Amino acid sequence: MARGRLSGAVAGALAGARAQREETAIDFALSELQQSLGGAIEKICAGFGDDYWLERDHDGKFPEAFHRALAADGWLGVCIPQAYGGSGLGISEAAIMMQTIAASGAGFSGASAVHMNIFGLNPVVVYGSDAQKRRMLPPIVSGAEKACFAVTEPNAGLETAKLATRAERRGDRYVINGAKIWISTAQVADKMLILTRTTASENARKPTDGLTLFYTALDRRFVEVREIEKMGRKAVDSNQVFIDALEVPVEDRIGEEGRGFDYILDGFNPERILIAAEAIGLGHAALKRATAYAKERVVFGRPIGQNQAIQHPLAQCWMELEAAELVTLKAAWQYDQGVACGPAANTAKYLAAEAGFKACQAAIMTHGGYGYAKEYHVERYLRESMIPRIAPVTPHLILCFIAERVLGLPKSY
Numbered sequence: 001m002a003r004g005r006l007s008g009a010v011a012g013a014l015a016g017a018r019a020q021r022e023e024t025a026i027d028f029a030l031s032e033l034q035q036s037l038g039g040a041i042e043k044i045c046a047g048f049g050d051d052y053w054l055e056r057d058h059d060g061k062f063p064e065a066f067h068r069a070l071a072a073d074g075w076l077g078v079c080i081p082q083a084y085g086g087s088g089l090g091i092s093e094a095a096i097m098m099q100t101i102a103a104s105g106a107g108f109s110g111a112s113a114v115h116m117n118i119f120g121l122n123p124v125v126v127y128g129s130d131a132q133k134r135r136m137l138p139p140i141v142s143g144a145e146k147a148c149f150a151v152t153e154p155n156a157g158l159e160t161a162k163l164a165t166r167a168e169r170r171g172d173r174y175v176i177n178g179a180k181i182w183i184s185t186a187q188v189a190d191k192m193l194i195l196t197r198t199t200a201s202e203n204a205r206k207p208t209d210g211l212t213l214f215y216t217a218l219d220r221r222f223v224e225v226r227e228i229e230k231m232g233r234k235a236v237d238s239n240q241v242f243i244d245a246l247e248v249p250v251e252d253r254i255g256e257e258g259r260g261f262d263y264i265l266d267g268f269n270p271e272r273i274l275i276a277a278e279a280i281g282l283g284h285a286a287l288k289r290a291t292a293y294a295k296e297r298v299v300f301g302r303p304i305g306q307n308q309a310i311q312h313p314l315a316q317c318w319m320e321l322e323a324a325e326l327v328t329l330k331a332a333w334q335y336d337q338g339v340a341c342g343p344a345a346n347t348a349k350y351l352a353a354e355a356g357f358k359a360c361q362a363a364i365m366t367h368g369g370y371g372y373a374k375e376y377h378v379e380r381y382l383r384e385s386m387i388p389r390i391a392p393v394t395p396h397l398i399l400c401f402i403a404e405r406v407l408g409l410p411k412s413y
């Protein structure tokens with residue numbers, strides 16, 4: 001009797017759990033839409049093979065044809081609301097798109113060429129007025145305009161609150177003076193999203209107050225852009241930017257004066273998620289080349305890939321990329337569901353950048369001397385794999401974030 005009752009209770013609980021599971025089950029499968037999106041991006045990328053990217057790495061020219069091909073099929077507006085010409089999809093779909101681009105062999109040369117399109121204008125989407133969105137977003141979606149993101153400054157570094165580029169209000173305009181550094185795509189950009197100081201930090205309530213955000217024309221009569229010779233990703237320029245009395249109409253201010261830091265903070269987590277996806281894509285590109293080479297290169301009478309010393313590092317890299325991908329998709333899902341995603345987004349960016357870097361290193365070692373030759377592409381990947389480690393935030397600062405915000409340890413900086 002007791003047994004019967006127990007069984008009934010268990011059956012009831014199980015039925016309830018099953019019903020609930022249908023609603024809340026953890027589902028690791030990509031949706032049909034996500035799968036077809038990946039396929040469509042792969043198809044576009046197939047038109048831009050290794051030689052295209054090798055040439056861009058050599059001549060440093062912006063990959064215009066690639067940018068145009070993505071724009072032509074509407075992909076540059078993947079996260080921009082449909083009302084402004086975009087597709088209105090989530091950060092999960094954008095992450096799949098960016099991972100696919102990097103994994104095609106385009107690496108960061110391809111991903112960074114469109115990265116700003118994907119989430120850079122989020123502050124405009126969230127805090128801009130309807131008139132601003134109608135004016136600013138469609139040209140970005142169509143590819144008619146390119147934008148850069150100007151935050152980092154030579155004397156502030158990671159301490160954004162210390163930034164000193166000033167914007168002074170004069171009637172219906174602001175006048176901007178100052179200098180930025182490491183600003184990607186400023187050579188080809190028509191517009192810039194720029195963070196400035198409008199209230200001196202000593203007069204602000206807290207150091208991050210008094211910063212104001214503008215989306216405005218990069219008017220080269222008042223803005224000098226000097227390219228930085230750098231280690232990799234030559235096709236996508238990074239620059240010193242000197243701003244001398246740039247007049248900006250008040251209509252180009254995004255949101256309220258003094259609240260710019262809060263606005264860009266909103267975009268930090270999605271950007272970390274996208275960078276993570278790009279690093280994973282690059283790692284897979286490296287792993288694919290390494291695996292193919294390990295199968296075909298014969299030394300001591302057998303393919304080098306038959307040796308465990310070659311196999312094991314590659315297998316380990318695959319597992320680490322897989323783990324990083326899981327947490328990246330988790331972070332993307334959380335963001336799209338409106339769930340706090342700071343710990344997952346930071347973890348994703350940290351793990352993915354390290355896993356991508358390690359896969360690129362392993363790819364070179366698998367190729368032996370040939371890994372050092374440009375013709376085999378993996379040395380280019382290794383140079384590019386340093387970017388997601390450093391930008392937009394370094395591994396040290398991510399560890400500080402996790403220590404403080406997740407583990408509750410005292411703030412160390």
Ligand SMILES: Cc1cc2nc3c(=O)[nH]c(=O)nc-3n(C[C@H](O)[C@H](O)[C@H](O)COP(=O)(O)OP(=O)(O)OC[C@H]3O[C@@H](n4cnc5c(N)ncnc54)[C@H](O)[C@@H]3O)c2cc1C
Nearest residue numbers: 149150151152157158182183184238391392393394396413
């Ligand atoms: C290729 C590339 C493209 C970029 N594109 C852009 C762009 O488009 N727009 C833009 O605004 N910026 C861009 N950046 C800038 C990038 O976001 C910064 O380089 C990055 O945020 C690090 O800042 P920093 O270089 O000034 O380092 P610093 O702040 O000078 O730090 C130097 C080192 O010290 C460490 N450090 C500092 N303080 C601490 C602490 N308290 N504890 C532990 N370690 C610490 C850091 O982790 C780092 O390793 C780009 C950078 C690169 C390399």
